[in-house]
Amino acid sequence: xxxxxxxxxxxxxxxxxxxxxxxxxxxxxxxxxxxxxxxxxxxxxxxxxxxxxxxxxxxxxxxxxxxxxxxxxxxxxxxxxxxxxxxxxxxxxxxxxxxxxxxxxxxxxxx
Amino acid sequence: xxxxxxxxxxxxxxxxxxxxxxxxxxxxxxxxxxxxxxxxxxxxxxxxxxxxxxxxxxxxxxxxxxxxxxxxxxxxxxxxxxxxxxxxxxxxxxxxxxxxxxxxxxxxxxxxxxxxxxxxxxxxxxxxxxxxxxxxxxxxxxxxxxxxxxxxxxxxxxxxxxxxxxxxxxxxxxxxxxxxxxxxxxxxxxxxxxxxxxxxxxxxxxxxxxxxxxxxxxxxxxxxxxxxx
Numbered sequence: 001x002x003x004x005x006x007x008x009x010x011x012x013x014x015x016x017x018x019x020x021x022x023x024x025x026x027x028x029x030x031x032x033x034x035x036x037x038x039x040x041x042x043x044x045x046x047x048x049x050x051x052x053x054x055x056x057x058x059x060x061x062x063x064x065x066x067x068x069x070x071x072x073x074x075x076x077x078x079x080x081x082x083x084x085x086x087x088x089x090x091x092x093x094x095x096x097x098x099x100x101x102x103x104x105x106x107x108x109x110x111x
Numbered sequence: 112x113x114x115x116x117x118x119x120x121x122x123x124x125x126x127x128x129x130x131x132x133x134x135x136x137x138x139x140x141x142x143x144x145x146x147x148x149x150x151x152x153x154x155x156x157x158x159x160x161x162x163x164x165x166x167x168x169x170x171x172x173x174x175x176x177x178x179x180x181x182x183x184x185x186x187x188x189x190x191x192x193x194x195x196x197x198x199x200x201x202x203x204x205x206x207x208x209x210x211x212x213x214x215x216x217x218x219x220x221x222x223x224x225x226x227x228x229x230x231x232x233x234x235x236x237x238x239x240x241x242x243x244x245x246x247x248x249x250x251x252x253x254x255x256x257x258x259x260x261x262x263x264x265x266x267x268x269x270x271x272x273x274x275x276x277x278x279x280x281x282x283x284x285x286x287x288x289x290x291x292x293x294x295x296x297x298x299x300x301x302x303x304x305x306x307x308x309x310x311x312x313x314x315x316x317x318x319x320x321x322x323x324x325x326x327x328x329x330x331x332x333x334x335x336x337x338x339x340x
Contacts, residue, residue, distance in 0.1 A: 003328040007156050014163045021167035021178070030170030033177060034300045035273050035290065036115055042291065050117075052280060052288030057117030062210030067166065088166055091204060092159040098200040099158035103151035103193075106143045 015088035019081035026077075112177065112269050112301070113205065114220055116213030118290040120280040123272055127218025134195060134226050141192040150189060153331070157185035157197040162204065165211075169312050175300075177309035180224050180265070183232030183258040184317045188324075188331055191233045198225035219272055223265045232261025232317075245329040255318030259310040263302060266309075270294075270301030 025031075032041065039049045039057060064070075067087035072079050119127070146154070161181040168176040185194035199221045205211040212220045239253030274294030277287040290297065324331050 003324075003331065004152050004156065006327065007160075011156065011159050011163060014160075014167075018163065018166045021169075025168045025170040025176040028170040028172040030168075030172060030174055030176045032175065033113070033168075034175045034304060035118060035269075035292075035297070036113065046287075046291045048286060048291075050287045050289055050291055051282070052120060053117035053290075055117070056213075056215060056289075057115065059116050060206075060210065060214040062206075063208050065210035067209050067211070084166070087209065088163050091162045091166075091201075091209070094204055094208070095158040095162040095201050096155040098204065099197050100151055100155035102196055102200065103142070103146060103154040106139055107146050107148050107151060 011092050015085055015092060018088040019077075019084050022080055022084050023077070112180075112220070112224060112266055112305075113202075113212030114216040114223075114269060114272065115210075116215050118213070118276065119216050119219055119272060120276055120289045122279055123219060123275060124215045125218075127216065127220075127222050127272075129218070131199075131218045131221050131226065134222075135199065138192040138195045141190075142196060145190060146193055150193075153188055154193055154197050157181075157189060157194065158200040161185060161198045162201040164316060165201070165205070167312075169309060171304060171308050175304055177304050177312075179258070179309065179313040179316045180228055180262060181313075181316060182224060182229040183236065183254065183261045183313070184320055186229035186233035187236055187254055187257070187317075187321065191229045194229035194233070195221075195225050198229065219269075223268045223272070227268050228261045228265040230261075231264045232257040235260045245332040246325045250325065250332060251318050251322050254321040255314040258313035258317030262310045262313040263306045266301040266305035267298060270298035273297035273301070 039054060042053065043049050064087060068080060068083045072083055164181040165178050168178050170176050180198065182194055182198045185197045189197070202212060202220050202225055203217060206214055206217050236253040236257035239256060240250045243249040271294065273290045273292060274297035276290035277293050280288040282288065321332065
């Protein structure tokens with residue numbers, strides 16, 4: 001088996017296992033990453049929501065915020081895991097296509 | 112370490128992009144000169160690996176979460192400039208599609224995770240591994256500690272960027288406009304988490320994959336020697 005095939009299989013395995021990255025923080029009540037809180041949590045921490053933060057934080061509406069389908073946020077671990085795996089697969093494919101195109105573009109120009 | 116929208120004020124956001132535009136330009140030129148056609152699939156795998164490994168959030172019980180980035184691994188296999196491009200692709204996609212890291216903070220996040228991280232990590236990998244053969248244990252140790260140190264230094268950069276905000280932007284009454292925590296708190300929080308926990312995850316991941324490649328395809332670990340010529 002070619003090494004790249006093995007590496008792709010490895011990436012597939014990681015996508016299938018990705019819900020571990022969802023489960024462990026929840027299990028150990030780890031909360032958000034430092035500095036990645038929403039407005040409510042900031043208010044809880046420092047007593048106010050910074051006005052600049054309030055303006056800019058909702059500037060962009062991602063298609064799948066936090067690797068969840070919209071409306072699925074409260075659906076429980078099974079649904080969240082499914083959405084997480086789909087996100088991993090979509091992310092892996094899009095990253096690979098993006099970097100591959102970039103690489104092709106750069107390498108081709110040299111020839 | 113994905114700084115969201117709203118935590119960095121305009122000065123830092125602009126500075127992030129101002130720093131990354133020349134880096135991306137130089138990276139493209141370097142990759143154009145050194146990357147071989149057969150390495151393009153590896154660049155794709157590097158970006159995809161970085162994306163998916165960042166989804167493995169590791170908890171500090173009762174505290175916070177973090178993750179590895181996989182940037183030093185990409186630097187070892189492709190050279191640090193190509194790693195910058197690969198990890199940038201992953202970070203841009205995370206920001207646009209998944210809201211992980213802010214759009215306005217793409218410059219700063221790429222500076223920390225796609226530039227500082229692979230370059231510092233790769234430098235330590237080179238120092239430790241030296242001219243050892245591709246299958247040497249020094250390569251595994253160099254890869255691991257390169258990953259650890261790279262991630263910790265990147266987290267230091269993020270901590271400084273967070274911590275500058277209350278100094279740069281505040282109201283007359285002293286309320287912060289963006290990130291409310293100053294340098295001491297931000298740097299301590301970022302560096303402590305990454306030095307105590309998340310850096311070790313990067314160490315383990317980077318070392319294990321290099322170990323795996325030594326067994327399966329050691330020629331991949333010699334690529335950088337060809338690149339340097």
